[in-house]
Amino acid sequence: MRIVACLNGDRRPGAHPALPVSVDQLVTDARSAVAAGATAVHIHPRDHGGAESLEPQVVSELMERMRAEVPDVPVSLTTSLSAESDPWRRYDLVQRWASPALPDSVSVNLHEAGSVDLIQLLGDRRVAVEAGVWTVEAARILLATRVEVAAVLVEPTQVAAEDARRNADAINSLLDRAKVGVPRLLHGADATAWPMLEDALDAGLDIRIGLEDTMRLPDGTEAHDNAALVAHALSLASA
Incomplete structure:
Protein backbone atom coordinates (compact mmCIF):
# COMPACT_ATOMS: atom_id res chain seq x y z
CA MET A 1 0.00 0.00 0.00
CA ARG A 2 1.25 3.43 -0.93
CA ILE A 3 1.03 6.20 1.65
CA VAL A 4 1.38 9.50 -0.19
CA PRO A 13 1.15 30.54 2.35
CA GLY A 14 0.41 30.94 6.04
CA ALA A 15 -2.80 28.89 5.93
CA HIS A 16 -1.10 26.61 8.45
CA PRO A 17 2.04 27.39 10.48
CA ALA A 18 3.85 24.35 9.06
CA LEU A 19 2.67 24.60 5.43
CA PRO A 20 5.80 24.12 3.28
CA VAL A 21 6.19 26.62 0.46
CA SER A 22 9.85 27.29 -0.29
CA VAL A 23 12.15 24.62 -1.70
CA ASP A 24 14.00 24.43 1.62
CA GLN A 25 10.73 23.90 3.47
CA LEU A 26 9.48 21.31 0.98
CA VAL A 27 12.69 19.28 1.13
CA THR A 28 12.78 19.35 4.92
CA ASP A 29 9.08 18.53 5.16
CA ALA A 30 9.32 15.68 2.66
CA ARG A 31 12.15 14.15 4.67
CA SER A 32 10.06 14.33 7.86
CA ALA A 33 6.97 12.87 6.18
CA VAL A 34 8.97 9.94 4.84
CA ALA A 35 10.50 9.36 8.26
CA ALA A 36 6.94 9.23 9.63
CA GLY A 37 5.98 6.51 7.16
CA ALA A 38 5.11 8.10 3.81
CA THR A 39 6.24 6.09 0.80
CA ALA A 40 5.88 8.96 -1.71
CA VAL A 41 5.26 12.70 -1.74
CA HIS A 42 2.99 14.91 -3.84
CA ILE A 43 3.90 18.56 -4.25
CA HIS A 44 2.51 21.74 -5.78
CA PRO A 45 5.69 23.62 -6.81
CA ARG A 46 5.88 27.25 -5.72
CA ASP A 47 7.81 30.20 -7.09
CA HIS A 48 9.87 32.46 -4.85
CA GLY A 49 6.78 34.54 -4.10
CA GLY A 50 4.90 31.48 -2.83
CA ALA A 51 2.51 31.17 -5.80
CA GLU A 52 1.91 27.83 -7.52
CA SER A 53 4.01 27.51 -10.64
CA LEU A 54 4.79 25.00 -13.38
CA GLU A 55 7.61 27.11 -14.82
CA PRO A 56 10.53 24.91 -15.88
CA GLN A 57 13.04 26.69 -13.66
CA VAL A 58 10.77 26.29 -10.62
CA VAL A 59 10.27 22.58 -11.28
CA SER A 60 13.99 22.00 -11.96
CA GLU A 61 15.10 23.72 -8.75
CA LEU A 62 12.64 21.71 -6.69
CA MET A 63 13.36 18.35 -8.32
CA GLU A 64 17.14 18.75 -8.21
CA ARG A 65 16.98 19.39 -4.47
CA MET A 66 14.53 16.55 -3.88
CA ARG A 67 16.71 14.09 -5.79
CA ALA A 68 19.82 15.18 -3.89
CA GLU A 69 18.36 15.39 -0.38
CA VAL A 70 15.41 12.96 -0.35
CA PRO A 71 16.76 10.19 -2.60
CA ASP A 72 14.81 7.09 -3.56
CA VAL A 73 11.46 8.68 -2.67
CA PRO A 74 8.96 8.91 -5.55
CA VAL A 75 7.92 12.51 -6.20
CA SER A 76 4.62 13.45 -7.82
CA LEU A 77 3.87 16.98 -9.00
CA THR A 78 0.57 18.61 -9.81
CA THR A 79 -0.47 19.84 -13.26
CA SER A 80 -3.72 21.30 -11.97
CA LEU A 81 -5.11 24.35 -13.68
CA SER A 82 -4.87 26.01 -10.27
CA ALA A 83 -1.13 26.17 -10.99
CA GLU A 84 -1.54 27.42 -14.58
CA SER A 85 -5.02 28.41 -15.68
CA ASP A 86 -4.31 28.39 -19.45
CA PRO A 87 -4.27 24.74 -20.64
CA TRP A 88 -2.21 25.58 -23.72
CA ARG A 89 0.41 27.44 -21.71
CA ARG A 90 0.41 24.56 -19.22
CA TYR A 91 1.18 22.16 -22.10
CA ASP A 92 4.05 24.38 -23.23
CA LEU A 93 5.51 24.64 -19.72
CA VAL A 94 5.42 20.88 -19.16
CA GLN A 95 6.95 20.34 -22.59
CA ARG A 96 9.88 22.52 -21.50
CA TRP A 97 10.54 20.73 -18.20
CA ALA A 98 14.21 19.67 -18.17
CA SER A 99 14.74 15.93 -18.68
CA PRO A 100 17.28 15.42 -15.87
CA ALA A 101 14.85 16.90 -13.35
CA LEU A 102 11.56 15.31 -14.33
CA PRO A 103 9.28 14.07 -11.55
CA ASP A 104 8.49 10.38 -11.18
CA SER A 105 4.83 11.10 -11.86
CA VAL A 106 2.30 13.88 -12.18
CA SER A 107 -1.39 14.13 -11.45
CA VAL A 108 -3.66 15.21 -14.32
CA ASN A 109 -7.31 16.05 -13.60
CA LEU A 110 -9.34 14.48 -16.38
CA ALA A 131 -5.39 10.38 -13.47
CA GLY A 132 -7.39 12.61 -11.15
CA VAL A 133 -11.00 11.42 -11.31
CA TRP A 134 -13.42 13.68 -9.45
CA THR A 135 -16.68 12.46 -10.99
CA VAL A 136 -18.26 9.59 -12.85
CA GLU A 137 -18.09 11.74 -15.99
CA ALA A 138 -14.31 12.04 -15.55
CA ALA A 139 -14.08 8.26 -15.18
CA ARG A 140 -15.96 7.94 -18.46
CA ILE A 141 -13.37 10.19 -20.13
CA LEU A 142 -10.65 7.86 -18.88
CA LEU A 143 -12.44 4.85 -20.33
CA ALA A 144 -13.46 6.48 -23.61
CA THR A 145 -10.05 7.94 -24.46
CA ARG A 146 -8.08 4.89 -23.31
CA VAL A 147 -5.17 7.06 -22.29
CA GLU A 148 -2.36 5.21 -20.56
CA VAL A 149 -2.11 6.02 -16.86
CA ALA A 150 -0.08 4.51 -14.02
CA ALA A 151 -2.73 5.04 -11.35
CA VAL A 152 -6.18 6.48 -10.76
CA LEU A 153 -6.80 9.03 -8.03
CA VAL A 154 -10.44 8.85 -6.94
CA GLU A 155 -11.03 12.34 -5.55
CA PRO A 156 -14.60 13.12 -4.50
CA THR A 157 -15.01 16.83 -3.84
CA GLN A 158 -18.33 16.81 -1.99
CA VAL A 159 -18.32 18.55 1.39
CA ALA A 160 -20.38 15.97 3.30
CA ALA A 161 -18.81 12.54 3.91
CA GLU A 162 -21.89 10.59 2.81
CA ASP A 163 -22.11 12.53 -0.46
CA ALA A 164 -18.39 12.00 -1.08
CA ARG A 165 -18.77 8.31 -0.32
CA ARG A 166 -21.63 7.93 -2.82
CA ASN A 167 -19.59 9.66 -5.50
CA ALA A 168 -16.50 7.55 -4.78
CA ASP A 169 -18.56 4.36 -4.80
CA ALA A 170 -20.07 5.25 -8.18
CA ILE A 171 -16.63 6.00 -9.65
CA ASN A 172 -15.09 2.82 -8.26
CA SER A 173 -18.03 0.76 -9.45
CA LEU A 174 -17.59 2.04 -13.00
CA LEU A 175 -13.83 1.42 -12.92
CA ASP A 176 -14.40 -2.08 -11.53
CA ARG A 177 -16.92 -2.94 -14.24
CA ALA A 178 -14.46 -1.72 -16.87
CA LYS A 179 -11.74 -3.84 -15.25
CA VAL A 180 -9.35 -0.92 -14.83
CA GLY A 181 -6.40 -2.70 -13.27
CA VAL A 182 -3.95 0.07 -12.41
CA PRO A 183 -3.44 0.98 -8.75
CA ARG A 184 -6.14 3.17 -7.27
CA LEU A 185 -5.90 5.78 -4.52
CA LEU A 186 -8.89 7.29 -2.71
CA HIS A 187 -8.80 10.53 -0.77
CA GLY A 188 -11.02 13.36 0.38
CA ALA A 189 -10.43 16.92 1.53
CA ASP A 190 -11.02 18.80 4.76
CA ALA A 191 -14.13 17.27 6.41
CA THR A 192 -13.98 14.18 4.18
CA ALA A 193 -10.22 13.56 4.38
CA TRP A 194 -10.27 11.10 7.27
CA PRO A 195 -13.53 9.34 6.32
CA MET A 196 -12.23 8.74 2.80
CA LEU A 197 -8.89 7.54 4.14
CA GLU A 198 -10.66 5.00 6.33
CA ASP A 199 -12.80 3.90 3.37
CA ALA A 200 -9.62 3.48 1.31
CA LEU A 201 -8.06 1.32 4.01
CA ASP A 202 -11.22 -0.80 4.22
CA ALA A 203 -11.16 -1.29 0.44
CA GLY A 204 -7.44 -2.06 0.28
CA LEU A 205 -6.69 1.04 -1.81
CA ASP A 206 -3.68 3.34 -1.59
CA ILE A 207 -4.04 6.37 0.68
CA ARG A 208 -2.78 9.90 0.92
CA ILE A 209 -2.82 12.52 3.64
CA GLY A 210 -1.19 15.87 4.26
CA LEU A 211 -1.83 19.56 4.64
CA GLU A 212 -3.16 19.74 1.08
CA ASP A 213 -6.08 17.57 2.15
CA THR A 214 -6.57 18.51 5.79
CA MET A 215 -4.96 20.59 8.49
CA ARG A 216 -6.62 18.66 11.32
CA LEU A 217 -6.46 15.29 12.98
CA PRO A 218 -9.67 13.23 13.21
CA ASP A 219 -10.53 14.66 16.64
CA GLY A 220 -10.58 18.17 15.15
CA THR A 221 -7.33 19.40 16.68
CA GLU A 222 -4.87 21.17 14.42
CA ALA A 223 -2.13 18.84 13.19
CA HIS A 224 1.40 19.91 14.05
CA ASP A 225 2.67 19.24 10.53
CA ASN A 226 2.58 16.81 7.62
CA ALA A 227 4.59 14.23 9.54
CA ALA A 228 1.95 14.17 12.29
CA LEU A 229 -0.79 13.57 9.72
CA VAL A 230 1.20 10.75 8.09
CA ALA A 231 1.97 9.17 11.46
CA HIS A 232 -1.72 9.13 12.37
CA ALA A 233 -2.67 7.66 9.00
CA LEU A 234 -0.06 4.95 9.50
CA SER A 235 -1.48 4.16 12.93
CA LEU A 236 -4.93 3.70 11.36
CA ALA A 237 -3.47 1.51 8.62
CA SER A 238 -1.73 -0.65 11.20
CA ALA A 239 -4.77 -1.01 13.47
Missing part, protein backbone atom coordinates in the same frame (compact mmCIF):
# COMPACT_ATOMS: atom_id res chain seq x y z
CA ALA A 5 2.12 12.67 1.74
CA CYS A 6 0.46 15.60 -0.06
CA LEU A 7 2.55 18.40 1.34
CA ASN A 8 0.98 21.71 0.36
CA GLY A 9 -1.62 21.72 -2.45
CA ASP A 10 -3.02 25.07 -3.48
CA ARG A 11 -3.32 26.39 0.06
CA ARG A 12 -2.17 29.96 0.58
CA HIS A 111 -12.18 16.99 -16.17
CA GLU A 112 -9.84 19.89 -16.97
CA ALA A 113 -9.46 21.26 -20.50
CA GLY A 114 -6.44 19.86 -22.31
CA SER A 115 -6.02 16.87 -20.01
CA VAL A 116 -5.89 14.20 -22.71
CA ASP A 117 -3.31 16.08 -24.78
CA LEU A 118 -1.24 16.63 -21.64
CA ILE A 119 -1.34 12.92 -20.76
CA GLN A 120 -0.14 12.03 -24.23
CA LEU A 121 2.72 14.53 -23.94
CA LEU A 122 3.74 13.11 -20.57
CA GLY A 123 3.67 9.60 -22.03
CA ASP A 124 6.04 10.73 -24.76
CA ARG A 125 8.29 12.19 -22.04
CA ARG A 126 8.10 8.92 -20.05
CA VAL A 127 6.57 10.56 -16.99
CA ALA A 128 3.96 8.41 -15.26
CA VAL A 129 0.47 9.90 -15.04
CA GLU A 130 -1.92 9.59 -12.14
Whole structure:
Protein backbone atom coordinates (compact mmCIF):
# COMPACT_ATOMS: atom_id res chain seq x y z
CA MET A 1 0.00 0.00 0.00
CA ARG A 2 1.25 3.43 -0.93
CA ILE A 3 1.03 6.20 1.65
CA VAL A 4 1.38 9.50 -0.19
CA ALA A 5 2.12 12.67 1.74
CA CYS A 6 0.46 15.60 -0.06
CA LEU A 7 2.55 18.40 1.34
CA ASN A 8 0.98 21.71 0.36
CA GLY A 9 -1.62 21.72 -2.45
CA ASP A 10 -3.02 25.07 -3.48
CA ARG A 11 -3.32 26.39 0.06
CA ARG A 12 -2.17 29.96 0.58
CA PRO A 13 1.15 30.54 2.35
CA GLY A 14 0.41 30.94 6.04
CA ALA A 15 -2.80 28.89 5.93
CA HIS A 16 -1.10 26.61 8.45
CA PRO A 17 2.04 27.39 10.48
CA ALA A 18 3.85 24.35 9.06
CA LEU A 19 2.67 24.60 5.43
CA PRO A 20 5.80 24.12 3.28
CA VAL A 21 6.19 26.62 0.46
CA SER A 22 9.85 27.29 -0.29
CA VAL A 23 12.15 24.62 -1.70
CA ASP A 24 14.00 24.43 1.62
CA GLN A 25 10.73 23.90 3.47
CA LEU A 26 9.48 21.31 0.98
CA VAL A 27 12.69 19.28 1.13
CA THR A 28 12.78 19.35 4.92
CA ASP A 29 9.08 18.53 5.16
CA ALA A 30 9.32 15.68 2.66
CA ARG A 31 12.15 14.15 4.67
CA SER A 32 10.06 14.33 7.86
CA ALA A 33 6.97 12.87 6.18
CA VAL A 34 8.97 9.94 4.84
CA ALA A 35 10.50 9.36 8.26
CA ALA A 36 6.94 9.23 9.63
CA GLY A 37 5.98 6.51 7.16
CA ALA A 38 5.11 8.10 3.81
CA THR A 39 6.24 6.09 0.80
CA ALA A 40 5.88 8.96 -1.71
CA VAL A 41 5.26 12.70 -1.74
CA HIS A 42 2.99 14.91 -3.84
CA ILE A 43 3.90 18.56 -4.25
CA HIS A 44 2.51 21.74 -5.78
CA PRO A 45 5.69 23.62 -6.81
CA ARG A 46 5.88 27.25 -5.72
CA ASP A 47 7.81 30.20 -7.09
CA HIS A 48 9.87 32.46 -4.85
CA GLY A 49 6.78 34.54 -4.10
CA GLY A 50 4.90 31.48 -2.83
CA ALA A 51 2.51 31.17 -5.80
CA GLU A 52 1.91 27.83 -7.52
CA SER A 53 4.01 27.51 -10.64
CA LEU A 54 4.79 25.00 -13.38
CA GLU A 55 7.61 27.11 -14.82
CA PRO A 56 10.53 24.91 -15.88
CA GLN A 57 13.04 26.69 -13.66
CA VAL A 58 10.77 26.29 -10.62
CA VAL A 59 10.27 22.58 -11.28
CA SER A 60 13.99 22.00 -11.96
CA GLU A 61 15.10 23.72 -8.75
CA LEU A 62 12.64 21.71 -6.69
CA MET A 63 13.36 18.35 -8.32
CA GLU A 64 17.14 18.75 -8.21
CA ARG A 65 16.98 19.39 -4.47
CA MET A 66 14.53 16.55 -3.88
CA ARG A 67 16.71 14.09 -5.79
CA ALA A 68 19.82 15.18 -3.89
CA GLU A 69 18.36 15.39 -0.38
CA VAL A 70 15.41 12.96 -0.35
CA PRO A 71 16.76 10.19 -2.60
CA ASP A 72 14.81 7.09 -3.56
CA VAL A 73 11.46 8.68 -2.67
CA PRO A 74 8.96 8.91 -5.55
CA VAL A 75 7.92 12.51 -6.20
CA SER A 76 4.62 13.45 -7.82
CA LEU A 77 3.87 16.98 -9.00
CA THR A 78 0.57 18.61 -9.81
CA THR A 79 -0.47 19.84 -13.26
CA SER A 80 -3.72 21.30 -11.97
CA LEU A 81 -5.11 24.35 -13.68
CA SER A 82 -4.87 26.01 -10.27
CA ALA A 83 -1.13 26.17 -10.99
CA GLU A 84 -1.54 27.42 -14.58
CA SER A 85 -5.02 28.41 -15.68
CA ASP A 86 -4.31 28.39 -19.45
CA PRO A 87 -4.27 24.74 -20.64
CA TRP A 88 -2.21 25.58 -23.72
CA ARG A 89 0.41 27.44 -21.71
CA ARG A 90 0.41 24.56 -19.22
CA TYR A 91 1.18 22.16 -22.10
CA ASP A 92 4.05 24.38 -23.23
CA LEU A 93 5.51 24.64 -19.72
CA VAL A 94 5.42 20.88 -19.16
CA GLN A 95 6.95 20.34 -22.59
CA ARG A 96 9.88 22.52 -21.50
CA TRP A 97 10.54 20.73 -18.20
CA ALA A 98 14.21 19.67 -18.17
CA SER A 99 14.74 15.93 -18.68
CA PRO A 100 17.28 15.42 -15.87
CA ALA A 101 14.85 16.90 -13.35
CA LEU A 102 11.56 15.31 -14.33
CA PRO A 103 9.28 14.07 -11.55
CA ASP A 104 8.49 10.38 -11.18
CA SER A 105 4.83 11.10 -11.86
CA VAL A 106 2.30 13.88 -12.18
CA SER A 107 -1.39 14.13 -11.45
CA VAL A 108 -3.66 15.21 -14.32
CA ASN A 109 -7.31 16.05 -13.60
CA LEU A 110 -9.34 14.48 -16.38
CA HIS A 111 -12.18 16.99 -16.17
CA GLU A 112 -9.84 19.89 -16.97
CA ALA A 113 -9.46 21.26 -20.50
CA GLY A 114 -6.44 19.86 -22.31
CA SER A 115 -6.02 16.87 -20.01
CA VAL A 116 -5.89 14.20 -22.71
CA ASP A 117 -3.31 16.08 -24.78
CA LEU A 118 -1.24 16.63 -21.64
CA ILE A 119 -1.34 12.92 -20.76
CA GLN A 120 -0.14 12.03 -24.23
CA LEU A 121 2.72 14.53 -23.94
CA LEU A 122 3.74 13.11 -20.57
CA GLY A 123 3.67 9.60 -22.03
CA ASP A 124 6.04 10.73 -24.76
CA ARG A 125 8.29 12.19 -22.04
CA ARG A 126 8.10 8.92 -20.05
CA VAL A 127 6.57 10.56 -16.99
CA ALA A 128 3.96 8.41 -15.26
CA VAL A 129 0.47 9.90 -15.04
CA GLU A 130 -1.92 9.59 -12.14
CA ALA A 131 -5.39 10.38 -13.47
CA GLY A 132 -7.39 12.61 -11.15
CA VAL A 133 -11.00 11.42 -11.31
CA TRP A 134 -13.42 13.68 -9.45
CA THR A 135 -16.68 12.46 -10.99
CA VAL A 136 -18.26 9.59 -12.85
CA GLU A 137 -18.09 11.74 -15.99
CA ALA A 138 -14.31 12.04 -15.55
CA ALA A 139 -14.08 8.26 -15.18
CA ARG A 140 -15.96 7.94 -18.46
CA ILE A 141 -13.37 10.19 -20.13
CA LEU A 142 -10.65 7.86 -18.88
CA LEU A 143 -12.44 4.85 -20.33
CA ALA A 144 -13.46 6.48 -23.61
CA THR A 145 -10.05 7.94 -24.46
CA ARG A 146 -8.08 4.89 -23.31
CA VAL A 147 -5.17 7.06 -22.29
CA GLU A 148 -2.36 5.21 -20.56
CA VAL A 149 -2.11 6.02 -16.86
CA ALA A 150 -0.08 4.51 -14.02
CA ALA A 151 -2.73 5.04 -11.35
CA VAL A 152 -6.18 6.48 -10.76
CA LEU A 153 -6.80 9.03 -8.03
CA VAL A 154 -10.44 8.85 -6.94
CA GLU A 155 -11.03 12.34 -5.55
CA PRO A 156 -14.60 13.12 -4.50
CA THR A 157 -15.01 16.83 -3.84
CA GLN A 158 -18.33 16.81 -1.99
CA VAL A 159 -18.32 18.55 1.39
CA ALA A 160 -20.38 15.97 3.30
CA ALA A 161 -18.81 12.54 3.91
CA GLU A 162 -21.89 10.59 2.81
CA ASP A 163 -22.11 12.53 -0.46
CA ALA A 164 -18.39 12.00 -1.08
CA ARG A 165 -18.77 8.31 -0.32
CA ARG A 166 -21.63 7.93 -2.82
CA ASN A 167 -19.59 9.66 -5.50
CA ALA A 168 -16.50 7.55 -4.78
CA ASP A 169 -18.56 4.36 -4.80
CA ALA A 170 -20.07 5.25 -8.18
CA ILE A 171 -16.63 6.00 -9.65
CA ASN A 172 -15.09 2.82 -8.26
CA SER A 173 -18.03 0.76 -9.45
CA LEU A 174 -17.59 2.04 -13.00
CA LEU A 175 -13.83 1.42 -12.92
CA ASP A 176 -14.40 -2.08 -11.53
CA ARG A 177 -16.92 -2.94 -14.24
CA ALA A 178 -14.46 -1.72 -16.87
CA LYS A 179 -11.74 -3.84 -15.25
CA VAL A 180 -9.35 -0.92 -14.83
CA GLY A 181 -6.40 -2.70 -13.27
CA VAL A 182 -3.95 0.07 -12.41
CA PRO A 183 -3.44 0.98 -8.75
CA ARG A 184 -6.14 3.17 -7.27
CA LEU A 185 -5.90 5.78 -4.52
CA LEU A 186 -8.89 7.29 -2.71
CA HIS A 187 -8.80 10.53 -0.77
CA GLY A 188 -11.02 13.36 0.38
CA ALA A 189 -10.43 16.92 1.53
CA ASP A 190 -11.02 18.80 4.76
CA ALA A 191 -14.13 17.27 6.41
CA THR A 192 -13.98 14.18 4.18
CA ALA A 193 -10.22 13.56 4.38
CA TRP A 194 -10.27 11.10 7.27
CA PRO A 195 -13.53 9.34 6.32
CA MET A 196 -12.23 8.74 2.80
CA LEU A 197 -8.89 7.54 4.14
CA GLU A 198 -10.66 5.00 6.33
CA ASP A 199 -12.80 3.90 3.37
CA ALA A 200 -9.62 3.48 1.31
CA LEU A 201 -8.06 1.32 4.01
CA ASP A 202 -11.22 -0.80 4.22
CA ALA A 203 -11.16 -1.29 0.44
CA GLY A 204 -7.44 -2.06 0.28
CA LEU A 205 -6.69 1.04 -1.81
CA ASP A 206 -3.68 3.34 -1.59
CA ILE A 207 -4.04 6.37 0.68
CA ARG A 208 -2.78 9.90 0.92
CA ILE A 209 -2.82 12.52 3.64
CA GLY A 210 -1.19 15.87 4.26
CA LEU A 211 -1.83 19.56 4.64
CA GLU A 212 -3.16 19.74 1.08
CA ASP A 213 -6.08 17.57 2.15
CA THR A 214 -6.57 18.51 5.79
CA MET A 215 -4.96 20.59 8.49
CA ARG A 216 -6.62 18.66 11.32
CA LEU A 217 -6.46 15.29 12.98
CA PRO A 218 -9.67 13.23 13.21
CA ASP A 219 -10.53 14.66 16.64
CA GLY A 220 -10.58 18.17 15.15
CA THR A 221 -7.33 19.40 16.68
CA GLU A 222 -4.87 21.17 14.42
CA ALA A 223 -2.13 18.84 13.19
CA HIS A 224 1.40 19.91 14.05
CA ASP A 225 2.67 19.24 10.53
CA ASN A 226 2.58 16.81 7.62
CA ALA A 227 4.59 14.23 9.54
CA ALA A 228 1.95 14.17 12.29
CA LEU A 229 -0.79 13.57 9.72
CA VAL A 230 1.20 10.75 8.09
CA ALA A 231 1.97 9.17 11.46
CA HIS A 232 -1.72 9.13 12.37
CA ALA A 233 -2.67 7.66 9.00
CA LEU A 234 -0.06 4.95 9.50
CA SER A 235 -1.48 4.16 12.93
CA LEU A 236 -4.93 3.70 11.36
CA ALA A 237 -3.47 1.51 8.62
CA SER A 238 -1.73 -0.65 11.20
CA ALA A 239 -4.77 -1.01 13.47
